[in-house]
Amino acid sequence: RLFLKIEEELMRKSGKPALKIVGIDMVAHYFGEEGAVTLGNLEVSREKYVGGLNIWLGKPIYPGVVKKAVPLSSIHLKLTRRHGCLLLYGMKPRTPLYAVEMDVSNGYPLPRLTPMI
Structure with missing residues (x-):
């Protein structure tokens, strides 16, 4: 929630969409593999609505998450x-x-x- 508030404030002040760079391995570490995929789905939906760019960086630490995230990407x-x-x-x-x-x-x-x- 705090991250979303900060992002919205920055977008309001700049008048431009946000650029987010996320490490898939860290998300999977904290939220589990399914949680990382769920968060990815939510972020894709949100970015289509508010604009911006998400860059998700994947390492072979959690190959299952990377495989499931590929269909979400353009x-x-x-x-x-x-x-x-x-x-x-x-x-x-x-x-x-x-x-x-x-x-x-x-x-x-x-x-x-x-x-x-």
């Missing part, structure tokens, strides 16, 4: 490391495979996606 990206290279691809919708590299030419790290042919 976009599902997978980030993995193979042979020392960081790779990104879309599972929903399907996208090509990209290598993730860091461009520091401007003095700060900026991710650069290079298509893998």
Whole structure:
């Protein structure tokens, strides 16, 4: 409840929708696997009503929760490391495979996606 009040206050002050980044493993740890999926369902419904963006980060700690959360998402990206290279691809919708590299030419790290042919 407190989190929702803070979120609503920030949205009222800024006039813009909220960005929420949530670790699925932490939600599952505190609320259980079914509780995490239930919360995910509630958040999807709420964001359709109030707007905003939810980013749920999943690790393989609770693979069951991640599997159940995928149908709730409109976009599902997978980030993995193979042979020392960081790779990104879309599972929903399907996208090509990209290598993730860091461009520091401007003095700060900026991710650069290079298509893998």
